[in-house]
Amino acid sequence: MEARSDGYQTLLDLSLARIHRFKKFGQLEDVNPIIEYLRSLREYSLEAYHVPHHAVATSLVEMLTAREKANVGDALEDINDMVILCRGFASGTSFGCLQ
Numbered sequence: 001m002e003a004r005s006d007g008y009q010t011l012l013d014l015s016l017a018r019i020h021r022f023k024k025f026g027q028l029e030d031v032n033p034i035i036e037y038l039r040s041l042r043e044y045s046l047e048a049y050h051v052p053h054h055a056v057a058t059s060l061v062e063m064l065t066a067r068e069k070a071n072v073g074d075a076l077e078d079i080n081d082m083v084i085l086c087r088g089f090a091s092g093t094s095f096g097c098l099q
Helices: 002-025 028-041 053-069 075-091
Strands: none
Touching (some): 028 053
8 A cells, every 4th residue: 555655646746846847837748748647646535645636626727728728639628628627616526537
């Protein structure tokens, strides 16, 4: 179980570092991996790391927005994912995995 926790911490640290780098330098090559990392993190209980799920979901919406604005990826899919996430914010419900 400990090795598994270390893997989550590493993924969390990597995600935060890449988000910071994207926000500072705007490197679009960071967006797709960040989205992938954040989607992976949403499947786990992150309260042990003092990271609420809404923080991960908010970052995911930000990265999907950045990808859509840059016309990289499937804009319709990204917008649909954002709608699902925003409905979760509005309803206060737990977020399920994006399909």
